[in-house]
Amino acid sequence: MDENTIIDELEELINSFGVQIRREPIKQDEDWVKVVGGLCLLRGEYVLIINSKATTMDRITTLATALKHFDVDRIYLRPVLRDLLDKIPEQEQFNPVDKEKLKDSL
Numbered sequence: 001m002d003e004n005t006i007i008d009e010l011e012e013l014i015n016s017f018g019v020q021i022r023r024e025p026i027k028q029d030e031d032w033v034k035v036v037g038g039l040c041l042l043r044g045e046y047v048l049i050i051n052s053k054a055t056t057m058d059r060i061t062t063l064a065t066a067l068k069h070f071d072v073d074r075i076y077l078r079p080v081l082r083d084l085l086d087k088i089p090e091q092e093q094f095n096p097v098d099k100e101k102l103k104d105s106l
Contacts (some may be wrong), residue, residue: 001080003056009081010063017070019046026051039066046094060084069094 001009011021019039026035026049036058037050048066050059064084068091077085 001078003060006060006081006084007056007063009078010060010067013072013075013077013081014048014063014067014070017046017067019048019066021048021050023050023052025053037062039069061088064088065091 014021026037028035035051036054037048039046039048041047048063050062054062065088067085068088071093072085
């Protein structure tokens with residue numbers, strides 16, 4: 001599977017969790033700091049921001065890391081995607097109920 005197909009499938013999967021993906025330039029003032037992007041909760045909605053200048057591998061890693069916040073164990077994934085996710089360190093699982101509580105409190 002080529003890298004662009006992997007990105008397409010990861011994006012489709014992350015979208016299935018209700019995550020909006022935004023590609024934006026991320027200004028980096030220091031050369032020794034590399035910011036690729038990350039998952040955040042913005043106004044009660046999950047948003048994955050990816051640096052528009054990120055390399056293909058950095059985009060794949062950012063998407064895969066964001067997916068590790070969600071329960072993908074019950075979803076069928078192609079073996080190449082499952083292997084990729086298995087290589088990513090565990091992340092704190094997001095609970096959809098917490099998101100709803102947060103939206104209600106805003």
